[in-house]
Amino acid sequence: MIDPWLYPLLTAVAFVTGFVDAIAGGGGLIMMPALLVSGVPPLFALGTNKLQSMCGTFVAMRNYGAKGLIDWRPNLLTAAVVFVAACLGALLVQRVDTSILALVIPLLLLANAVYILVSPRMTDEDARARVSSRGYAGAGGLIGFYDGFFGPGTGSFFTSTLVALRGYGLTKATALTKLLNWTSNVASVLLFAIGGKILWLLGLSMAVGAMAGGWLGSHTAMRYGARLIRPLLVTASVAMTGRLLWSYFA
Structure with a gap:
């Protein structure tokens, strides 16, 4: 049973995470501890977090798409692969121990932060694609599976690989990340809902805050572009690394 006073508090936290997610990702590492501290059991926290996210x-995604920043048709295959892979991840996470990932993922996040910091591709200029949209579907599927299974850092993984492999400018990569993130979230919500692992009233209350944060965050990212997104991606990746390592060793 969640105390009534926690609903507006967690909705306010969801606003912050929605803002952060719309630009750089990583909001889950703000929301998940807030849910757990509030007394929500771990699997219910995962499912409820996915709903608001x-x-x-x-x-x-809708705001980025309205500005023409999402190439919908070429990326439908990747979105479909991400959906299936996230379903598999969400099924698996309800049956196994994920503690080992708390040590492996920080290393990947730190490497991701270094790449974002030093790569000359991390601008708003498009570059030559190293793989086709079909070729990227496999990489997208792996990230989608990870999102359904564990989650932290998914947005930054999508964004950095879209820049590195597909040659997108950073703002366009961030925009397309929202499509892929939303697809994996839908899959996860379906699986957690079937498993009865979502607190619907709390999740929908938090969704109001997340939508307001997503609206403001996406407009802010489109206004300032790579000069805002790049440092926030690095900050989010380093913060997630520290948070996961602290959780693991604590």
């Missing part, structure tokens, strides 16, 4: 990401 799905709603916030949808608003951000």
Whole structure:
């Protein structure tokens, strides 16, 4: 049973995470501890977090798409692969121990932060694609599986690989990340809902905050572009690294 006073508090936290997710990702490492501290059991926290994240990401995706920053048709295959892979990840996470990932993922996040910091591709200029949209579907599927299974850092993984492999400018990569993130969130919500692992009233209350944050965050990212997104991606990756390592060793 969640105390009534926690609803507006967690909705306010969801606004912050929606804003952060719309620009750089990593909001889950703010929201998940807040849910756990509030007394929500771990699997219910995962499912409820996915519900509010799905709603916030949808608003951000819609705003980016309205500005023509998402190439919808070439990326439908990747979105479909991400959906299936996220379903598999969400099924698996309800059956196995994920503690080992708390040590492996920080290393990947730190490497991701270094790449974002030093890569000359991390601008708003498009570059030559190293793989086709079909070729990227496999990489997208791996990230989608990870999102359904564990989650932290998914947005930054999508964004950095879209820049590195598909040659997108950073703002366009961030925009397309919202489509792929939303797809994996939908898959996860479906699986957690079937498993009865979502607190619907709390999740929908938080979704209001997440949507407001997603709206503001996406407009802020489109206004300032790579000069805002790049440092926030690095900050989010380093913060997630520290948070996961602290959780693991604590």
